[in-house]
Amino acid sequence: MAVRAGRALPFPARIARSDAALPLGLLAPSIIYLSLLILVPVVQALLLSMQAENGAFSLEHYDRMVHDQAFVESLTNTAKLLILIVPIQLTLALAMALLINSRFPGHGIFLYIYAIPLAISDLAAGIVWLSIFTENGYMNTILQGLGLIKEPIAYLSYENLHLVLMTIVVAESWRATAIVMVILLAGLQLIPRDYFEAAELFGAGRWKRTMLVVLPLLRPSLQSALIIRTIFAFQTFAVVLALAGRQFPVLAYEAYDSYANLFNPRVAAAWAGLILVLTLIVVVFYLRIFRVRESEMAR
């Protein structure tokens, strides 16, 4: 007996001792890789944007960016997209998540359908809606077929910039609602069923129940979704490119354009720096007003 107990003891102890170095060894490759490919480039981009060709400190590239004729427009366009898209996405995603969470018969297939856009790229989404909103496309066909318009509307023309904005909002809402839905649904599943039943018992109607019971409990998920969507709104790129081309400048497009078409990596780095700074400001702002726990931040 005593011998067996004595033999059994060393095992956990041995595992614990060999464990001291093991986790660091397992983590090291990832730490090195992420440092080299995320941390270093970020620092490099900031340096690149703040140096003249001869290497001296200079803000000339930021100066050039600010005086670019598309500067104000790309800022306001990006802001407009953010302000219009985020509320639409949150509303649609909340409706989807609440429906799925009611676990009606067949909810599995609906979850699959609602989740499909998760794997669709912004480029493909832009092209999908191009086929719908192009002048001889499906939207005009349907509207005219229903007798709602007399002649085709040029949604994507330079003369109708508010319509161009609308098409981009629709395409982005279509594509990126799915991720918001997944975040909200995951949050809903954490709310104990008892809460719903208790509210029912006290006679709360469905609408009231949702507003008074579910939404406050869902606050952490709503915050995560809001932060994620805002971060990505600053990076909107391919949807805009596919639908509107250059006529609707946004920040990420200017960064791409400076690099790929104007061959000026330093000005491109300045645009990228602007995107980063705006992202950080928004994240800090959200964290301040929500007081989100740190671990929830980057979800």
Added chain:
Amino acid sequence: MSAVADRAGRRSLGRQVLIDRTLLYTVAVILALWTLVPIYLIALAAFSERSAVFEYPKTVLPTRFSTETMAFFVGSSGVLSSVKNSVIVALGTIVVALALGAPAGYALSRFRFPGRDGFQLAVLSSKMFPIAILAIPLAVTFIDLGLYDKLLGVIIVHSAMVLPFVIIVTAGVFASVSRELEEAAQTLGTSRLGAFVRVALPLALPGMAAAAIFAFVTSWNEVFAATILTLRERTLPALVVASLNQSPIYFKFAGGFFLIIPSLFFIWFMRKYLFNLWGPGR
């Protein structure tokens, strides 16, 4: 008296349930149509004749099915090789990201060590950096290193993009594989590595597969870095972006549909892991 009231009450309750159900399915179907109809329409556009693109009004029923547009797209110069490039880059991304990320995920799930929380936070916040600020300086570096316009360069960047997700997901997967099983295998005489390979790894495979598919999808869809880092060795999205200005509209439609195809299958395979991959990270 009370029985009558009871029955009436039950009937009105039944009607209420019926109304609720109808309302619920109506909204669910409308939202499903909002998701599916655009996919149907791009498929319709991709599978009609090239000349049909310029017709107006359009037919919204698949009465004139034709593979002409898709055949033109696939036959266009550069398309097939860009598809091949996209697949190579996506597979390479899977290999690099899993080789680096799975050990880190395993370490997070099995060990308590100093700096664990800090590491986790760093991984989570690394998802936040805009791709533009990574791709532009890396393009400059890659020119010096001879990695510019090479598929390996794109693989390296895509791996960095998906690595944080892979670490978090594999940590979740290994956390759900019982540690006692591994320890039991060790007490039966296997080494730590043997216990991992024979016990933990097989149980973790489905979750790892989901992480791999996620890496594939992310790489397959990535536009900005691929466009910045390549010139001739284009991936499919980079090719489509570069040709947006000059290509005929039916080329774009076929390309758009082609890009969407994998998404339909991938989400089906991964539906169990939606919350691990895209939901709030653990």
